[in-house]
Amino acid sequence: MKTKIIILIGLLFISFSSYSQSNCKAYYPFEEGTKFEITNYDKKGKKEGVVKYHVSNIENNVATIEAVIFDAKDKEVTTMSYNVMCDGNKISIDFKSLMNPDMLNQYKDMEMEFTGTNIELPNDLQVGQNLNNANMNMALNMGGITMNMSVNMLNRTVDKKESITTPAGTFDCFAISYDNEMKMGMKMKFKIKEWIAEGVGMIRNETYNKNDKLMGYSELTSFSK
Known part of the structure; x- marks a missing residue:
């Protein structure tokens, strides 16, 4: 269950006009109609x-x-939507995308309050670069009792450049790593390795436990405009 939670969280923030600002296309497919x-x-x-x-x-x-x-089994579980912003120098992904979609569906009839810091990806990525942290905090009102949950992306660094192949093709990528910390009653820590390509976004994402053992991975399996 822990593996599924962290992979779904990773999936939702790692992958996103044909209009004049081409610099909005850096490391996400910022083009209307892209699937x-x-x-x-x-x-x-x-x-x-x-x-x-x-x-x-x-x-x-x-x-x-x-x-x-x-x-x-390809059965639809839930849907959600959120925003990705471009300021010409970077992409900023809504911090609410860090929320696990299963939990959103489970608590959809309850009062939820979100605060946090957006996930940023600058257009000028370079090996050795340190990226800003991101976080999401949720307060859930359960009939007078408040339950809190937090997700933190910490120590984000650009490690290297390399080529990655998935069912969607072969891509030249930047490899990024960071620590992912979740707290909801108990605290869980994971190490994330992620590969992103210009104009496409996330190509592959791997989740490791505190002993550096692989827990699961995600990869791009189709891409079209």
């Missing part, structure tokens, strides 16, 4: 689920991302 699919697997390569994304609208440099989440 892409990310499949997540357990450590042995068994399929655990799929997220299908659609850049449904772009207005005033803000893209609306629609995500449909499916389980291992």
Whole structure:
């Protein structure tokens, strides 16, 4: 269960006009109509689920991302949407995308309050670069009792450049790593390795436990404009 939670969280923020500001296309497909699919697997390569994304609208440099989440048997689980912003120098992804979609569906009838810091990806990525941290905090009102949850992306660094191949093709990527810390009653820590390509976004994402053992991975399995 822990593996599925962290992979779904990773999936939702790692993958996103044909209009004049071409610098908005850096490391996300910031183009209306783009569709892409990310499949997540357990450590042995068994399929655990799929997220299908659609850049449904772009207005005033803000893209609306629609995500449909499916389980291992391709049954639709839930849907969600959030925004990705471009300021000409970087992409900024809504911190609410860090929220696990299953939990959103489970608590949809309850009062939720979100605060946090957006996930940023600058256009001028370079090996050795340190990236800003990001976080999401949720306060859930459960009939007078408040339950808190937090997700933190810490120590984000650009490690190297390398080529990565998935069912969607072969891509020249920047490899990024960071620590992912979740707290909801108990605290869980993970190490994330992620590969992103210009104009496409996330190509592959790997989750490791505190002992550096692979827990699961996700990869781009289709991409179209």
